[in-house]
Amino acid sequence: MSVHVTFATALRVLRQLRRDPRTLALVFVVPPLLLTLFKYVFYGQPETFDRIGGPLVGIFPFVLMFVITSITMLRERTTGTLERLMTLPLSKLDLLAGYALAFGFVAAVQACITAAVAFGLLGLDVAGSVAVVVLLAVCNALLGMALGLFASAFAQSEFQAVQFMPAFVLPQFLLCGLLVARDRMAPLLEWISYVLPLTWAYDGLQRAVDGGDAALIARSAGIVLAVTVLALALAAATLRRRTP
Amino acid sequence: MAAVHVRELDVVRGSTHALRAVSLEVPESRITGLLGPSGSGKTTLMRAIVGVQLIRSGAVEVLGLPAGSPELRRRVGYVTQAPSVYGDLTARENLDYFSRIVGAAPGRVEEVLETVDLVRLSRRSVRSLSEGERSRVSLAAALLGRPDLLVLDEPTVGLDPVLRRDLWNTFRRLAEGGATLLVSSHVMDEADRCDELVLIRDGRILAQSPPAELLRSTRTADLEDAFLVLIEGAS
Numbered sequence: 454m455s456v457h458v459t460f461a462t463a464l465r466v467l468r469q470l471r472r473d474p475r476t477l478a479l480v481f482v483v484p485p486l487l488l489t490l491f492k493y494v495f496y497g498q499p500e501t502f503d504r505i506g507g508p509l510v511g512i513f514p515f516v517l518m519f520v521i522t523s524i525t526m527l528r529e530r531t532t533g534t535l536e537r538l539m540t541l542p543l544s545k546l547d548l549l550a551g552y553a554l555a556f557g558f559v560a561a562v563q564a565c566i567t568a569a570v571a572f573g574l575l576g577l578d579v580a581g582s583v584a585v586v587v588l589l590a591v592c593n594a595l596l597g598m599a600l601g602l603f604a605s606a607f608a609q610s611e612f613q614a615v616q617f618m619p620a621f622v623l624p625q626f627l628l629c630g631l632l633v634a635r636d637r638m639a640p641l642l643e644w645i646s647y648v649l650p651l652t653w654a655y656d657g658l659q660r661a662v663d664g665g666d667a668a669l670i671a672r673s674a675g676i677v678l679a680v681t682v683l684a685l686a687l688a689a690a691t692l693r694r695r696t697p
Numbered sequence: 698m699a700a701v702h703v704r705e706l707d708v709v710r711g712s713t714h715a716l717r718a719v720s721l722e723v724p725e726s727r728i729t730g731l732l733g734p735s736g737s738g739k740t741t742l743m744r745a746i747v748g749v750q751l752i753r754s755g756a757v758e759v760l761g762l763p764a765g766s767p768e769l770r771r772r773v774g775y776v777t778q779a780p781s782v783y784g785d786l787t788a789r790e791n792l793d794y795f796s797r798i799v800g801a802a803p804g805r806v807e808e809v810l811e812t813v814d815l816v817r818l819s820r821r822s823v824r825s826l827s828e829g830e831r832s833r834v835s836l837a838a839a840l841l842g843r844p845d846l847l848v849l850d851e852p853t854v855g856l857d858p859v860l861r862r863d864l865w866n867t868f869r870r871l872a873e874g875g876a877t878l879l880v881s882s883h884v885m886d887e888a889d890r891c892d893e894l895v896l897i898r899d900g901r902i903l904a905q906s907p908p909a910e911l912l913r914s915t916r917t918a919d920l921e922d923a924f925l926v927l928i929e930g931a932s
């Protein structure tokens with residue numbers, strides 16, 4: 454692995470994103486707008502918004518990075534640039550770490566903007582530290598990125614890649630405990646929720662917002678990062694130097 | 698000396714038997730033309746030499762190493778038929794990225810831009826360039842690391858005649874500088890510019906020899922006719 458090549462890859466991915474200002478605008482503007490929407494949807498029951506608003510700041514990056522990376526990597530496959538990279542002295546780890554660096558940076562910016570809107574303009578309270586919420590948001594973004602990289606191997610077109618979002622992400626979103634407490638779901642779903650990474654992402658966020666036990670927050674973040682590493686390893690396995 | 702040895706290579710892609718018992722040698726510091734109609738197996742053979750093709754049986758040795766060896770990634774340049782560069786970046790940004798991967802010296806980007814005559818367009822996004830210009834960006838990227846072996850899949854398709862001549866002159870200079878080139882084409886009029894020809898059809902090698910020898914052995918006056926004689930002789 455080469456730090457030099459990793460940074461070059463991150464720079465290249467960021468340059469590509471910069472060339473697409475509309476996507477960047479969507480990445481930075483959509484989460485705060487959605488959060489605002491949530492606030493006024495729950496106008497009559499503000500206690501619900503107070504409960505889910507804070508954690509949502511850290512869930513948006515997961516969803517968006519999943520979509521963006523799966524499509525970026527799919528393009529890399531379909532335009533032949535991945536095949537070119539695989540013939541060059543670049544290790545798979547360089548490529549994946551470059552992606553992680555670039556999208557982690559974008560996610561950090563996104564989380565800061567969303568957090569500023571949430572805890573500033575929308576009047577959400579955070580008992581814990583906003584910095585921890587932002588940090589967890591970046592972890593979750595990396596998880597979304599890793600799952601997106603892996604999922605892209607199974608998509609043959611951008612149309613399919615977009616469909617993976619509801620398939621991979623929506624069930625986790627429903628089961629993670631954000632909308633309904635997990636112990637109030639059907640027992641089978643509660644058990645399933647334990648093995649879904651977004652459950653732990655939400656668990657950490659909720660504790661961070663409530664100012665909960667730092668050790669438990671760290672445990673949740675650890676689980677999220679472990680799944681991220683696992684997903685990256687699986688994604689690396691889908692990057693083949695030789696293809697049929 | 699041969700830069701590439703292919704022995705009894707068999708490749709199956711999906712339901713097609715893309716290459717059947719292909720054996721050939723690509724001589725060092727020469728331009729070898731790989732000629733054949735579309736679908737004859739040219740790209741598959743090139744992919745096998747670069748080491749990105751899963752093969753069923755046979756052996757491919759490149760610069761003394763098995764094809765696809767990690768050491769070869771610095772020594773072999775491959776240009777696919779469809780330009781494999783980032784459309785949303787400029788030519789310069791693309792080359793900048795690839796030059797960091799191969800560890801090219803600073804200033805090398807400028808040199809290869811001049812080689813493919815793209816200095817003027819280097820700050821435009823690749824997507825806004827014409828097909829021929831895009832394929833030159835792709836070629837430039839392969840030249841960055843000064844590879845010992847260049848594998849070029851139809852590099853001159855869609856280029857205007859002046860540029861085509863210039864590129865062939867570039868290929869000649871590279872070969873004179875010691876590089877080995879394997880260039881595929883489906884147009885026979887480029888065969889004259891090669892030192893060695895490999896004719897391929899339906900996944901089989903019909904002949905391998907220098908152009909003049911091919912004309913002599915088939916008793917023909919041009920390569921198109923020589924190809925026909927060989928096809929009829931083979932069937």
